[in-house]
Amino acid sequence: MKKMVRYGVFLLIVAFLAYNSVYFKKLDEVKAGTASFNAAKYAKEFWAKKLTPSLSKSAETGQLLSLLRTDKDKAFKDHANALGIGNIKYFLIKGTGKVTDVEENQVLFRLESGAEKPEMRIATEYVFGNAVRDASGTIDINEFSNSMDFNNVSAEINEIIRENVIPPFKSKVKKGDVIEFTGAIELNQEHLKLDNIEIIPISLKIRDL
Amino acid sequence: MKFLKPVSILFYAIVALTFAGCRSKNGAEEPKKMAIVVSTLNNPWFVFLAERAQAKAKELGYESKVFDSQNNTALETDHFENAMASGYDAILFNPTDADGSIVNVKNATAAGVPVFCMDREVNSNEAATSQILSDSYSGCVSIARYFVETLNKKGKYVEILGMVGDNNTWNRSKGFHSVVDHYPGLKMVAQQSADFDRNKAMEVLESILQAQPDIDAVFCGNDAMAMGAYQALVAAGKADKVKVFGFDGAEDVVNSIKDGKIMATGMQFPEVMAQTAANFADEYFKGKRDFPKKMPVAVELVVKGNIENYAAYGKKE
Numbered sequence: 001m002k003k004m005v006r007y008g009v010f011l012l013i014v015a016f017l018a019y020n021s022v023y024f025k026k027l028d029e030v031k032a033g034t035a036s037f038n039a040a041k042y043a044k045e046f047w048a049k050k051l052t053p054s055l056s057k058s059a060e061t062g063q064l065l066s067l068l069r070t071d072k073d074k075a076f077k078d079h080a081n082a083l084g085i086g087n088i089k090y091f092l093i094k095g096t097g098k099v100t101d102v103e104e105n106q107v108l109f110r111l112e113s114g115a116e117k118p119e120m121r122i123a124t125e126y127v128f129g130n131a132v133r134d135a136s137g138t139i140d141i142n143e144f145s146n147s148m149d150f151n152n153v154s155a156e157i158n159e160i161i162r163e164n165v166i167p168p169f170k171s172k173v174k175k176g177d178v179i180e181f182t183g184a185i186e187l188n189q190e191h192l193k194l195d196n197i198e199i200i201p202i203s204l205k206i207r208d209l
Numbered sequence: 210m211k212f213l214k215p216v217s218i219l220f221y222a223i224v225a226l227t228f229a230g231c232r233s234k235n236g237a238e239e240p241k242k243m244a245i246v247v248s249t250l251n252n253p254w255f256v257f258l259a260e261r262a263q264a265k266a267k268e269l270g271y272e273s274k275v276f277d278s279q280n281n282t283a284l285e286t287d288h289f290e291n292a293m294a295s296g297y298d299a300i301l302f303n304p305t306d307a308d309g310s311i312v313n314v315k316n317a318t319a320a321g322v323p324v325f326c327m328d329r330e331v332n333s334n335e336a337a338t339s340q341i342l343s344d345s346y347s348g349c350v351s352i353a354r355y356f357v358e359t360l361n362k363k364g365k366y367v368e369i370l371g372m373v374g375d376n377n378t379w380n381r382s383k384g385f386h387s388v389v390d391h392y393p394g395l396k397m398v399a400q401q402s403a404d405f406d407r408n409k410a411m412e413v414l415e416s417i418l419q420a421q422p423d424i425d426a427v428f429c430g431n432d433a434m435a436m437g438a439y440q441a442l443v444a445a446g447k448a449d450k451v452k453v454f455g456f457d458g459a460e461d462v463v464n465s466i467k468d469g470k471i472m473a474t475g476m477q478f479p480e481v482m483a484q485t486a487a488n489f490a491d492e493y494f495k496g497k498r499d500f501p502k503k504m505p506v507a508v509e510l511v512v513k514g515n516i517e518n519y520a521a522y523g524k525k526e
Binding site: 126191 | 330332333334341342344346347350351353354357376379380383384387388478481485501502503504505506507508509515518
């Protein structure tokens with residue numbers, strides 16, 4: 001009888017140790033980032049308190065493009081922002097233009113400017129990446145203990161654009177419209193390409209004629 | 210007088226030894242040493258990272274030694290203890306596990322040895338002196354956009370993940386899904402880990418292909434796995450139909466993009482990360498203490514259309 005009790009206790013200890021040594025976690029839970037961080041709320045506040053006030057400092061697109069052609073280093077030094085090292089940099093820009101085509105994934109327009117007047121694209125489908133988050137230079141990666149949280153902020157900012165900025169514009173815009181925009185662009189400083197630049201929009205307005 | 214002589218000899222000997230001891234400990238002639246602790250040397254990308262860190266340390270005038278953690282956090286702990294016991298003055302570190310490696314970093318910094326993380330992150334802003342990390346998320350956002358455009362917003366695909374304990378695995382996956390999940394026509398039929406390993410990726414995809422023979426694309430969390438996946442597709446006679454996407458900018462994938470075998474990769478810049486880490490350690494030795502806790506390094510999309518701008522590991526031709 002004593003032996004049975006001893007075996008029972010032994011088995012209980014083994015079961016207890018085994019149960020506490022192994023745990024299973026869904027892959028989705030691993031992916032989630034810090035549970036306490038609310039990226040959507042952060043993005044909303046960032047948009048209202050940091051990004052919107054920064055728009056007044058946006059570069060005039062035509063002038064920026066001219067400067068990029070004549071003095072690339074100065075253009076990047078004066079107007080670009082990036083959170084780290086590398087060739088990819090972001091610019092906050094503004095301007096007006098005349099719509100030349102409305103396509104499935106983008107709206108094409110001819111820039112109206114005293115300087116350069118290239119054809120450019122406003123992304124209406126592929127609104128992704130960190131251009132809008134990083135272009136204003138008002139966000140600090142070191143505020144975030146986990147880079148997943150920081151990345152989630154980008155996704156939420158893009159969601160605001162997808163939900164609030166693009167639909168009212170896309171539903172009305174047509175060829176020939178004159179538009180006013182602010183937005184963010186991504187350029188590669190080492191391998192600079194100035195044709196066919198894509199703008200991630202922050203604000204879009206169709207001018208009343 | 211006679212009896213004083215041995216006492217004075219002893220006195221001078223003690224003084225001489227004391228000064229000699231002080232000089233060897235504080236003197237400028239003993240160079241500082243950097244330990245380079247790398248998650249694995251079983252992947253050429255990390256070999257390159259370690260080599261570049263070692264080369265930069267040498268260029269700056271420091272001794273260094275590379276420690277291979279073999280993707281084993283316990284072994285990594287041993288390396289940290291050995292490095293500290295052997296008097297290394299800084300650790301250039303590529304962690305095995307974002308959470309599991311924190312304690313090693315904390316122990317080293319508590320012992321006054323600064324730690325500079327390269328490429329992989331630990332989940333603590335307080336632990337390391339600085340973390341120099343690839344912006345994997347943004348790199349995979351660019352890859353994913355190209356993925357969606359190439360597949361014309363529809364098709365079945367497989368995702369092969371890296372090590373589940375590594376933040377880069379999830380930053381890449383999340384960057385990829387932050388784009389692809391907006392397209393209901395793109396259906397992920399399998400998602401499995403192959404631990405960033407070429408052979409494992411080949412086995413994983415071979416087994417997935419048994420159940421899912423009609424896939425259109427494979428997205429892999431690194432280039433080694435992309436090459437493994439490509440091998441599995443060649444063996445199954447599907448290499449021409451299924452599009453493979455990687456991440457890293459490894460030599461064989463850069464060549465495969467040129468040949469049209471692999472569609473795209475995200476070019477990381479291990480040399481930039483290794484050099485920045487070594488420079489930071491050098492600045493630390495010279496008295497600087499104010500380092501950015503995180504320093505992201507941009508990742509660039511490499512496709513057949515821009516391949517002329519890139520060489521393996523972000524090297525310039």
